[in-house]
Amino acid sequence: MSTAQPAPAREPAWSLSRSAISLWVAQGVVATVVEALVVAALIVFVPSDAGVWTVLVRWVAPVVVLVTAVVDIGVQPRLRYRVHRWEVTADAVYTLTGWLNRTWTLVPISRIQTVDVNRGLVQQLFGLATVAVLTASSQGTVRIPHLEVEVARRVAEDLARRAEQVRDEAT
Amino acid sequence: MSDPAAPPVQRTSRWVLLLHTITFRQARALVPAVLGLGAARGFDGGTVTVVVLVVGVTLLSLLWATLSWWRFSYAVGESSVVVTRGLLSRSVRTVPLDRVRGVEVEAPALHRLFGLVRLKVDAAAGSVGATGEELVVDGVTRAEGDRLRALLLVARLPPARGRHAASAELDPDVPQDHDEVVTRFDPRWLLYSPLVGGYLAVPLAAFGALFRLLEEVPDRFVPDLDRPGLPDGTLAALVLAGGLVLLVGGSVAGSAVVNWRFRLVRRGGSLIATRGLVTRRHTELEIDRIRGCTVSQGVGMRLVGAARASALVTGLGDAARRGQLLPLGPQDQAWALADRLVEPTGPLRRHPAAARRRSVVRGVVPGVLVLVAGVALTALAGWWPLLVTGAVLTALGVPLGLARHAATGHATGPRSFAVRSGWLVREHVVLQRRAVVGWQVSQSFFQRRGGLATVLACVGAGSGGYAARDMAADEAADFARAASGSWADTLSPAR
Incomplete structure (x- = not known):
């Protein structure tokens, strides 16, 4: 490198x-x-x-x-x-993914539309889940992959609740 | 609506039956099956078979149209519109009026014959793109269409104007006192059409269809043309000149059909675009929902100073066509329009020298690959044309890379920001700060070595994201901060 x-x-x-x-x-x-x-x-x-x-x-x-x-x-x-890291700050969700090519994604909580928790087949074997945060833009989706199921569930709940409170137009 | 408690359930006009029967609207799906059947059994039954087939298909079409008409109904209530349809499975769709983003009234040629229109209702959806989100009411009378449009859009009017003012709105094609004409299409602008790829494709597609048709015609019907007694060179030149004339004429005609009498007016809080020769289209955009503008120019358009301007509107389906503010015109007009809707930014910042190197490398790589293959072929089989092609492509890659780099840039203004890219079609996008719903900064392995990064603004309108490619990596966070808001501070590297 x-x-x-x-x-x-x-x-x-x-x-x-x-x-x-x-x-x-x-x-x-x-x-x-x-x-x-x-x-x-x-x-x-x-x-x-x-x-x-x-x-x-x-x-x-x-x-x-x-x-x-x-x-x-x-x-x-x-x-x-x-490389992979994530963070939920006071007003945004922030991730870094990739290994050779890297991508930083930042979405403000006020623009969140839906929060999903997905568990793939292999993920279930390892007790992991992915949190997907969707916005009005098809390209503005944040995925936090491979969190422990319990953590993922808590994060998703917290984000959904906060999004509800601060949502403006969300578009 | 007279009785708000129980809105009357309504059907489309009966004439639509005739319309759909003639156009085989529903039966179109059967055509491949019928053709397949015919091909399997052979069409050698002669005239009788053909007549039977035609009558049968028409009857089927009529039956189908009747069933769909019978099962289709709509009702506009105080707060929502309900559309019920479906032959076997019933589908009831309820759309709250406050989620209606726009209504398009369309009058195709046949519809006009019967005095009917087709209404397309855009309902707001999370991720734009699916056409399934759209509600279509096909075949109501012109007056009913206007009434519906007014009713559907009533939720967006300021309360002071109220419902009566809304239902008083008339035919969109008829100008009204409080309309302000923003753009009126000058027929001379049609002359730009041959320089626009999309319109050039019109005559080409027509030629293609014609030739396919000619191949289908049995040989005995094709006239036996003698070669005219002209020297070969002259003939080729004539064919070329004729083709060119047809191409130019066809593209102008194609563009005229679509853009005929284009007019953009401002009425209250909306922009209304009307256009079309055969099918008259009427699109309404809410100014409040406009998040940005694009001004795009192809290579040819740049030569003559022409441009196209479109609005980026949240929750608008089929945005590329419906968002058009100026389908074709002088670039000054396009820019005046864009500046009017979105506050202009300052001049663009160019991307650094490392970006230029990278752009040239990207331009040259395909040529070099061909060149290497050419060297191998020349050495192994003595076949050199590929080698020459590779060399030419490599040489052309350099100016292409430079031109692509020259097209890129970004800028931030007090309330808006801009990104520009593309050489074949140069797209300059100006977006409002509030448009941004997220940022994506990406860095490939090579970009990291060159200290570059691509910054993508995620936007809930248009294509969903607009990128500034290969900007200096240390400018990325500041750009994002300046182009959206303090929440983007999260990106800033600790300093």
Whole structure:
């Protein structure tokens, strides 16, 4: 990483649940298994006299799978955990997401329209939930991924209540 | 409405049956099935089969139209409008009047023949975009249409004017005393049309349809044209010139059909746009809900100083078309209009040198990829045209990147802010500070190295977000703060 350049925005205060790392690792493992199966199938079905294709399938594809496995399982979850942060301030919801590319999202509580709590299949295994804060803009949605279920529920309730109190036109 | 307690349930005009039968409005869905059936069985039954088919489909269409008409009703009450419809499953939709954002009265050619209009009601919705949010009442008489429009919009009128004033409003096409004409379309502006991509597409699409039709015509009907005895060069030149004339004429005609007698008037708290030659459209925008304006100019339009202006309105469906304030005209007019609705900002701030480098790199990359492939092909197979194409594309990428960078910029004013981008179509967006419902600052890996960031203002109008790409990273937080409010201070890095 280059270090000289300052970030364009402040870092939100709070980090996610540590279970998020396990979840990302699990996702990486699943993706790797699927990729490995596809490559294995290709190795079986592509004949050995197909020239360039044989080389691609037998040597290049496994290497690619191996590299992505290392990145997806070993590097990306920890890096993501270091980057991902969130915060609810007195008048706004603020998140930072991504790992290579980063996105800071800020939505004032007065412009919140609805607050959802979503629990995906894998998230349920790790006791996590995502809080989605929706505004009048299709692009102005804040998602706080992978919070502990209890935390997510409390945050959502709190935000919905406060939005009700301070809402102006919300558009 | 005479009795506010129980608003009378009303139906659309009976003439709409005829209208929908002729246009196969509901039966249109059946056409592919019928064609499929016909193709499977073969159309070789001759005239009888065709007649039977036509009569059958028409009867079906009539039946369907009757059923839909019979099952459709509407009622405008004191506080809400209720529309009931559905052939098998009943759907009852209730829209509170205070959520009605706009009413569009449309009179397509056939409707006009029967003296009918079609009403489209925009009801406010959270995330704009779905056309399903719109309520359509198709086929009421002109007078009833105007009455409905007035009733639906009554909730937005100041109480002093009251209901009577509202229902007294007449045909929108007829000017009234208190109207102020904001823009009147000058027919000479139609000459700009050939330079606008959208209008150029009109004759091209027509050509396409014509050629497809020609291919369908059996060979024996096609006249056997002899090649005229002209040298090849002359013929090619003639065809080219003819095509060009048709293209220019077609685009002017297409634009004339859509924009004919465009007029923008201000009536009370609304802007009303009327336009169209065949289908006369009438759109009403509430000035209070306007959050910003865009002035967009394509490459060709910039050459002659033409522009198009649109308003960004919250809760407006099909915003690109309905928000238009000036479909085509001189840029001075477009700017005057935009400045009138949204306080102008100062001149734009350009983005830093790192942004220019990045823009050039982005412009050149596709060319370089082709070039590399070309080098490989030349070395392996001795096939060089790709190499040349790659070199040309790479060379063209540099001016393209520079031009794209020159188009970007941002500015903040006391009550508004602006972002501009795009080379093929340059879009200058001016937004009110209150329009912002959120900020999204993003930084890709490469942007981080260059000290750049993209700042997206999330807005509940128009396309939902407007970005200033590649601004200096350390300006991002200040820009957001200046363009929205103190709540955006949260972004400011601790200093």
